[in-house]
Amino acid sequence: MTGKVNKREILVEQNDEYIINMGPQHPSTHGVLRFELSLKGETVQRVVPHCGYIHRGIEKMCEANTYRQIIHLTDRMDYLSAHMNNEALSLCVEKALEIEIPQRAKIIRTILAELSRIGSHQLWWAAFGMDMGALTTFFYGMRDREMILDIFEETCGSRLLHSYICPGGLMHDVHPDFVPRIKEFITYFRNKLPEYDRLLSGNVIFTTRSKGIGKLSYEQAINYGVTGPSGRGSGFSCDVRIHQPYSAYDLVEVNEQLRTEGDVYSRYMLRIDEMWESMRIIEQLIELLPEDGFTAKMKPVLKLPAGSYYQRVETARGELGIYLISDNEKSPARLKFRSPNFSNLFVMDLLSKGHKIADLVAISGSLDLVIPDIDR
Amino acid sequence: MYDFSQLTQAIHLFLVQHLNSSSVAIVELVLVGLLFLTMYAILGLTLVYMERKVCAFIQNRLGPNRVGPLGLLQTVADLIKLLFKELLMVKKADKFLFNLAPFIVVIASMMTIGALPFAKGFQAIDLNIGLFYIISITSLGVLGILLAGWSSNSKYSLLGALRSGAQIISYELSVSLSLLSIIMFTGSMQLSVIVESQANGWWIFKGHIPVFISFLIFLIASTAETNRGPFDIAEAESELTAGFHTEYSGIKFAFFFLAEYMNMFLSAALAATVFLGGWMPFHVSGFEGLNQVMDFIPPIVWFFGKTFTLIYVIMLFKWTFPRLRVDQLLTLEWKYLLPINLVNTIVIAFVVVMGWYF
Amino acid sequence: MNGLLNYLKEIGAGIKTLLTGMRVTSGYFFSPKEIVTQKYPENRDTLKMFDRFKGELEMPHTAENTHTCTGCGICENVCPNGSIQILTHKKENEEGKLVKQLHTHIYHLSMCTFCGLCVKNCPSDAIVFNQSFEHAVFDRQKLTKVLNKPGSILKKEAKGL
C-alpha cells in the first residue's frame, strides 16, 4: 500500500459558535438537503452540506438497464430539465453509434430544451422569491409555467418526467398544435416577464438584499467547476451551446449571457436574461422547422461499440456531462452523470461565510439547486 | 344620531333598578367582557379569512371555497381542528414558561382592544391616557414572544425571539414618535378627545404633509411591530421554519396566530382612530349637504371601513415585498424612520405653535 | 447638503420601486378575471386530458370482447421496472397446432413510471395509455390490474371462428 496517512482534525465548532441543522425538512432547501451550519450569533461561520437523502443509485441502475430504458432514469435526476437530460444520453448514444438524426428531430429537441429552460427558470424565480419572503412570486411563476407544461403534456404525454427524447430522435412526432401553442406562449410570456422585474427585480428591499451577497469570483467559479447560470453570473463563459453546439444550436444565433459581479443579484438577473434569450432562440427555431422525419432508423437492440464516450449538454443549471463506458453489451459498463448541481452545491460554504442566515437562504436559492440531481 | 351611550345607559338604568350596586358592577363587567371576547374571536376569524382571500386574489387563486358558502366557515373549521390537535411538548423545554408564553401574547393583544373607540360611546374604558396605555400594552406582547423563543429550547425559536426583541425595541420608538405628532395637535392622549377633535376634518387632511409623513411611518412601524411581512423576520418561514413558535402546536399555536392578527387589527384601528378620524364621518367644512350624507352612515361602519382598508394595505405589504434582513430592518429604523420622524416632530411642533394647520 | 439630497433621493427611488410592486399585486387583486384556479371535482365533466396523456395502461377490447395481444412478451422485456407480467398458456388453434397465447396480462400500476416504452414497442398495438388520472385507491392490491378482460380472445382467432 502506497501513500501516507496524515492525522487531521476537522474543527466543527469553536467555543462561541453553535450548530444548527438546516434541513433535511426545511422549507428553503428545496428538497432533502441538509446544511450543518456553525453560527456565531446570526453570522454563518461554516456550512457543511450533507447529501444522500434521496440517493437512488441511478448510476448503478443504469448498469442493469438497456440504453432505451435508461432514458426514463435520466428524467429523474434533474427533473426540471428532463428534456435536456434525455437529450444528453440520446446524443451520447447516437454519437457512439454514428447515427445522424433528422433535422426536424434536432430542432424539436432544441425547442423542447429551451422551453424547459424557461420553465425551469420560472420555477426557480417562483421559489427564489419565496426564499426571499415575497410569497406571491411563487404563484405567478407557477401560473406562467403551466402553459409550458401544457405544451409538454400535449406532445409528450406527461408534464414533468417526459421520456420523450430517445436515442434516434423522438418517441413520436409532435402534436399538430405544438407550434401554435408555442407562439401563443411566447406572446403571452413576453408580456408577463416584465412583470417579474416590476414585482421583484426592481424592488429596493430585494436589491439591497441581493447585491454584494454571496460573491463568487471568476477564479473560484472555475476552480470549483461552477457552471450554468451560476457560473456565468461570475463571468465564466461556460455555455455549452456556444462552445460546443449540439443539436440545432449551430443553426441559430445564441447570445451567451454573462455578468461579472458574481453576486446573488447577478445570478438572478442572468436567469431573467436567459429567459428572454431562450424565447428568442425558440422564435428563430420555429421558423426553421422542416416538415417530416422525427426519428432515424434504429436497430431494435442497441449495442454500443466498446470504448468510452463523452457528451455534454447545457441544462438549465449548467453543464451536464455524460461519461459512458461500453463493453459492447446491451447496457453500459459504467455511466457517469456529471451533474451541474453537484459542483454548484459545494461552493455554499465559500459563498455564505460571514453572511447572515437570511443570506444563506438567498445564496442557496440563487444557485438553483435541484437535490435529486446532486444525489442521483 | 347613532350614540351607543344611550343604549349602555338604558342597560345600566335597567340593572340599577333591579339589583344592588355591587351586583350591577359584576353583571356589567361580565357583559362587557363577554361582548369584547366575542368580538375578539369574531374579528380574529374574520381577519384570518380576509387574509386568505386577499392573498388568494392577489395570487390569481380563489382561496378557501369548500367549507360553507364562499369558504366562510373555513376558519371556524381550522379553529376546531387546532382545538383538537395534540399539544406537543418539547422534552427539555421550560414547561412553565413554555405554557405561559402564548397566554401573555394573547392577553396583551386582548387588553388593548378595550381602549379602542369603535363608535360613539362604544368603548369599554375611556382612559385619559388611552394612547399611552395602548402603546405600553402592545409592547408587552413581545415578552411572550421572547419567552416562547427561550423556553422552547430550540435554536430556531431562540433566533426568532431574539430577532423579534431587537425589532420591537427599535420600532416602538417610531410608533410612539409618530403618534406624538397627533398628541401635540390635540393636546390629549384620550382617544375619545382625539376622535372628537377630528369632527371638522381628519388629522391626515388637517395636518397635511407632516401628519401624512407620520401616518406613513406609523403604518410601516406598526406593521413591523406586529411581526408581519415584510418584517416577519421573527417567524421567517423560509429561514427559521417558523421562528419563535416552531415548537408550538394546537391551540397554543392558534393563540400566537390569533394575537398576530389582532395586533394587525389593532395597529390598523389605531391608525384609523388617530389619523383618519376613527368613527368620525368624512366631513369637509363648508359642504353641509355632503356632511349630512356622510353623517347618515353609522359611525361603526366608518370605523370598520377605515380599519379594514388599512388592513388591506398591510396585507398588500406582506404579499408583495420580500422579507427584510435583520440588519436592513434595523437600518430602516435607525437610519431612515427615526431621523425623519425626529425632524418631522420638530416640524409639527412648529406647525402647532404657528397654527399652520386647518 | 449634497448628502442630504442623495439621502432623500434614495428614499424617493426606494418608495417608487415599492409602489411599482404594489401596483402589480393590487392590479391582480382587482381583476378577478385573471384567476387560474380550477375547481377540480366540480369540473370533472369538462376536464379533459390531452389525447397523449399517459394515464394508465389499458388493453382496448372490441365489442366482441377481442383484443390484439399475442402474448409475445416484448412489453414485459422492455419495461424498466418490471411492472408488466405476461402469463401465457398453450392453446390449440383451428389447424390443431399448439400455440402460445396470452393468458393474463398483469400490470402493476404501483411500479409503472409511465415511460411509454411498452406502448411504443408493442408490435400489435395491443396496449395503449388511457387518460384516467385518478389513481388513488384505498387498497394497494387494487393497483395490480389484469388488462385482458375475462374470456377475451385474440382478434385473429375471433375472425377464424
Added chain:
Amino acid sequence: MELSSTEIVIRGILPQLTDQKAWISTEWMIPADSALLVMTALRNNPTTQYNMLVCELGVDIDSKLGIVYHLRSTVYQLDCFLRVVFEERNNPTIDSVTELWAGAEFMEREIFDLYGIQFTNHPNLKRLFLEDDFVGFPLRKDFADSINMIQL
C-alpha cells in the same frame, strides 16, 4: 503527426505512455503514483492551463478499479481525460487533487463512498451519500445486496 500541447506536457513527465484512442478526444492511461505529478504539470504549464476539473469519476471495468479525471482548460477550450487504473482491489490509494482543484474534494468523497478508493492528503475523507457505518462500496461490480437489489 503533430503533438498536441497536452501530449507534450504529459510525455514530458512520462515518456513511456500508452493512450487509449476512443471517440472522445484522447484518454491517457496514467500510472497511479505519477497522477498528481502529471496533473500538476497540466494545470500549471502555460501552454495547457487545465484550470477546471470538470469531473472525477470512479470506474470498475474488467474487474479493475480506476479513476477518470476530466480536465478542462477554459483558456484554450481544451478537454483532456486521464485514466488511472489500480492493480489491486482491496485498498487502492491515490493522491488527492484537492490542492489543485477545490471542486475535487466532494468528487473524491463520492468516489471513496461508492468505490472505496482511498485518497491521501484529502482534507475530509468521509462517506458523502451513504451513512458512515455502511458496509461495502455499492458501485463496485462485485457488490451484492440480496435485499435491496432486485435482479430482473
